[in-house]
Amino acid sequence: MCSATSSVSCTVTDVTVVGGGVAGMVVARRLAMAGRSVTLIEASDHLGGTVSRHTVGDIDLDAGAESFANRGGTVAALAAEIGLGDEVVSPSAAGAWLQPVSGPAVPMPATNLLGIPGTPLAADVIAVIGQRAAIRAELDAIIPSLWASKSLTLGTLVRRRMGSGVLEKLVAPIVHGVHSLHPDDIQLDRAAPGLRAAFAREGSLAAAVRFMRDAAPAGSSIAGIRGGMHRLATELAADLQTYGVDVQLGRTAQPGSIGGTVVMAAPTDPTAGRRIVLATLVVNAPELDSAPRGTGLLVAAGAAGISARALTHSTAKWEWLRERAGGRHVLRLSYDVEPEQLQATALQDASTLLGVRLGDSSVVDFARVEWLRPAASSAGDKIIQVGESVAGSGLAGVIRQAEAAAAELLAG
Ligand SMILES: Cc1cc2nc3c(=O)[nH]c(=O)nc-3n(C[C@H](O)[C@H](O)[C@H](O)COP(=O)(O)OP(=O)(O)OC[C@H]3O[C@@H](n4cnc5c(N)ncnc54)[C@H](O)[C@@H]3O)c2cc1C
Incomplete structure (x- = not known):
């Protein structure tokens, strides 16, 4: 049986890739x-999938992914291979904040991994979860460490080791922002590759x-591309043309219906999946x-x-975008449940979260x-599968898995 994950060999003379997101293009x-x-x-009608572009207020912006994890150097x-090596940029050092259930927003603790604190008693952790939590x-430092099984969820591990305060107030908002899931609904290895092994070795979370x-x-830990992540999709698509890939847009295929x-x-x-809605506001607001x-x-x-569930102040995050926006600000808010009046709610949420009054007249575009x-x-084993549904969310993991699948096919 020919499978990307099996070691059984298969001869490849003609391959059909279904799906033209980054995974399929890689x-x-x-x-x-x-x-x-x-x-x-x-x-x-276009390649790139969730790595795509839209224009808001005459500014080309990422409509989906807007950064990537530096983990492993994969992205x-x-x-670099597709000519964007000099265009990789770091975000502003200003860092992200957290809006707790109650009280004012606070800066994200400095030492954390998906919100799990490296130093639970640090002042910036106490500011978010309180002294008791x-x-x-x-106590994580003294609870005997047990073997963490492969099926363990991130939520179960964090709750057992550090309690529900850390889980709900720190980890849940961050995991939700990255994966659109509660930590109880995502396996440890999918959410934080390498953490299970590090926990087994170090003895505490x-x-x-x-x-x-x-x-x-x-x-x-993250980076972006000057001009936007969508440039990655554009350059990959150009390479497909260079290497003679027969790209067929506007065609829906099921694996069983294709030979070879x-x-x-x-x-x-x-x-199957979760719907999220993004609201992008371009505003005139010098207070920002x-x-x-x-x-x-x-x-x-x-x-x-x-x-x-999250707000990105894009013009504060990316210097290239701040320059391009010419004094305007770009704000991107994400929603699990779309409010009836999306634009009005986004403006109200942005005002509350940023602590700045943003009126209707500040909106340039939405x-x-x-x-x-x-x-x-x-x-199943019969089908070689790549992409987010097997690699998890995030370009670093998606690209690494797609590269590995291609290498295995070529070696087969
Ligand atoms: C709003 C948002 C923000 C994100 N932000 C980040 C971020 O900042 N950093 C990061 O690393 N990751 C981010 N991600 C995740 C990242 O974009 C994805 O993990 C990655 O791009 C998935 O790539 P993919 O090729 O697996 O899937 P997709 O990008 O979903 O591509 C799948 C493609 O397959 C096509 N398709 C589907 N069914 C068929 C069919 N039957 N026949 C033919 N074609 C089909 C679709 O049209 C689509 O083009 C974000 C995702 C979203 C939605």
Whole structure:
């Protein structure tokens, strides 16, 4: 049986890739570069999937992914290969904030991994979760460590080791911002690759977080591309043309309906997943020049009077965008449940979260985008599957898994 995850060999002379997001494009490009004949089938009228562009207030912006994790150097290596090496940029050092359930917004604790504190009794942790919850979290240092099984969820581990204060007030808002899931609904290995092994080695969760933070390269854990992440999709698409991939847009395919070797780079069940809606506001608001909440905020579930789950102050986060926006500000808010009056609610939420009064007259332009985040799924051993539904959310993991699948196909 030919499978991207099996070691059984398969001869590839002709490959069809279903799905033209980054995962599908990475596989198609790698195979075509090695001389394979590749067809790429994409349901929509453009390539890139969730790495895409829209124009708001005459500014080209990312409509989906707007950064990538530096973890493993995978995305930066691909960017360099396709001519974007000099365009990789770090976000502003201002850092993100957190809006707790009650009380004012606070800066995100300095040493954390997905909100799990490396130092539970640090002042910036206590400011978010309170002293009692911080003392409970510190017990992690003395609770005997047990083997963490592969099926363990992130939520179960954090609750057991550090208590529900850390889980609900710190970890849940961050995990939700990244994965659109509660930590109880995501497996540890999918949410935080490497954390299980570090925990087993270090004996406590806080020590595992400190270990992983120390092992990470200095500087920001994320990066972006000057001009927007959508440039990654544009350059990959150009490479597909260069290497002769037969790209077929506007065609929906199911793996069973195609002969030969098929790589599924799209969710196997297109209806399963969680819908999120993004509201992008371009505003005239000089009060935002000082970036009052750094690069933006993640919002704890149940935060009074706020419907958004996260706000990115994009012009405070990316220097290239600040220059391009010419004094205006770009704010992006995400919603799990779309409010009836999206624009008005986004403006109200932005005012509350940023601590600045933003009136209707400040709005230069507004845009709404809707995405479906795919559920974890597997098409089974018979089908080579790549992309978010098997690799988890995030370009670093998606690209690494797609590269590995292509390498295995070529080696087969
Ligand atoms: C709003 C948002 C913000 C994000 N922000 C970040 C971020 O800042 N950093 C980060 O690293 N990641 C981020 N992500 C996640 C990241 O964008 C994804 O993990 C990654 O782009 C997924 O790539 P993919 O190719 O697996 O899937 P997709 O991008 O979903 O591509 C799948 C493609 O398959 C096509 N397709 C589906 N079904 C079929 C079919 N039957 N036949 C043919 N084609 C089909 C779709 O049209 C689509 O083009 C974000 C995601 C969203 C939605």
